[in-house]
Amino acid sequence: MPACLAPFRRAGSFCAILLALLAGGAAAARAQPVAVVAAEAVWGDIARQVGGPDVAVGSILTNPATDPHLFEASPSDGRRVGAARIVIANGAGYDGWIDRLAAGDARPVMLNVARLAGWRDGENVHFWYDLADVRAFATAFAAACAEIVPAHRAALQARLALFLGTLAPLQARIDALRARYGGTPVAASEPIFGLMARGTGLAMRDEGFQHAVMNDTDPAPSEVAGFEEDLTRRRVRVLIVNAQTAGPATDRLETLAGEAGIPVLQVAECLPPGMRYQDWIAGTLDRLARALAGKAA
Numbered sequence: 001m002p003a004c005l006a007p008f009r010r011a012g013s014f015c016a017i018l019l020a021l022l023a024g025g026a027a028a029a030r031a032q033p034v035a036v037v038a039a040e041a042v043w044g045d046i047a048r049q050v051g052g053p054d055v056a057v058g059s060i061l062t063n064p065a066t067d068p069h070l071f072e073a074s075p076s077d078g079r080r081v082g083a084a085r086i087v088i089a090n091g092a093g094y095d096g097w098i099d100r101l102a103a104g105d106a107r108p109v110m111l112n113v114a115r116l117a118g119w120r121d122g123e124n125v126h127f128w129y130d131l132a133d134v135r136a137f138a139t140a141f142a143a144a145c146a147e148i149v150p151a152h153r154a155a156l157q158a159r160l161a162l163f164l165g166t167l168a169p170l171q172a173r174i175d176a177l178r179a180r181y182g183g184t185p186v187a188a189s190e191p192i193f194g195l196m197a198r199g200t201g202l203a204m205r206d207e208g209f210q211h212a213v214m215n216d217t218d219p220a221p222s223e224v225a226g227f228e229e230d231l232t233r234r235r236v237r238v239l240i241v242n243a244q245t246a247g248p249a250t251d252r253l254e255t256l257a258g259e260a261g262i263p264v265l266q267v268a269e270c271l272p273p274g275m276r277y278q279d280w281i282a283g284t285l286d287r288l289a290r291a292l293a294g295k296a297a
Contacts, residue, residue, distance in 0.1 A: 038088040039095040042128045042271040064270040073097045084108045092125040129196035181292045188240035189250045190214045231256040238291040240265045263291035
């Protein structure tokens with residue numbers, strides 16, 4: 001090769017190397033998982049199951065000892081939300097703080113479970129206790145991910161189908177409980193379990209008391225008296241309490257239930273660390289079945 005052409009050959013080689021590096025960088029960027037932040041661990045777990053390796057999911061409310069209604073977001077939470085491509089909120093006022101964190105110039109894709117569930121003012125907001133709402137969320141999440149990584153749409157749909165399939169045994173257990181215990185009267189300290197109670201056909205009593213506790217107000221004296229009478233006179237089969245919001249009022253209810261021989265079922269608002277959603281719900285249904293059968297939950 002003539003010496004005068006050597007610089008051009010070296011330049012061509014450099015350009016080829018540069019183009020290869022750029023192409024590799026672009027491929028690596030495409031391979032990066034979609035950053036997802038969920039307000040609650042339960043929605044984060046479902047997103048992780050459906051998204052698989054296509055997503056990197058972080059959840060903010062992960063401590064079962066935290067009262068979600070009293071939670072205050074930190075600056076680090078704001079940074080996590082700001083870096084996310086998809087943000088998941090329970091909605092319906094349950095976690096309004098995440099809407100404020102997500103408001104900005106680079107607003108992420110927002111998945112609001114309350115909107116997906118067709119929630120109306122005054123209805124129950126604990127959507128993870130309704131399998132229909134869970135199915136709606138999982139389907140919407142798979143679609144949102146596919147919009148960001150369309151090349152992985154088939155894999156996302158396959159994982160979605162797998163996840164939905166794992167809900168079928170849970171639905172069968174709910175249906176069996178409804179067939180056996182439908183119409184059975186129960187009571188609860190607050191409406192956390194209301195959607196599952198409806199799904200299993202249980203007859204929920206003392207709802208005025210529940211809503212007062214949920215809204216952090218004092219129940220009317222007549223509501224307190226009616227609730228306590230339901231327990232002392234054994235008018236309910238099971239007492240359901242929120243394990244994350246225990247206090248003197250709920251302690252008294254548990255004492256009265258114990259004295260009357262009424263099983264107490266403790267339920268929670270936060271997915272226990274390291275547990276899948278399906279296993280959590282299955283365990284809760286097992287304990288509900290024991291309680292309805294008159295055994296310790």
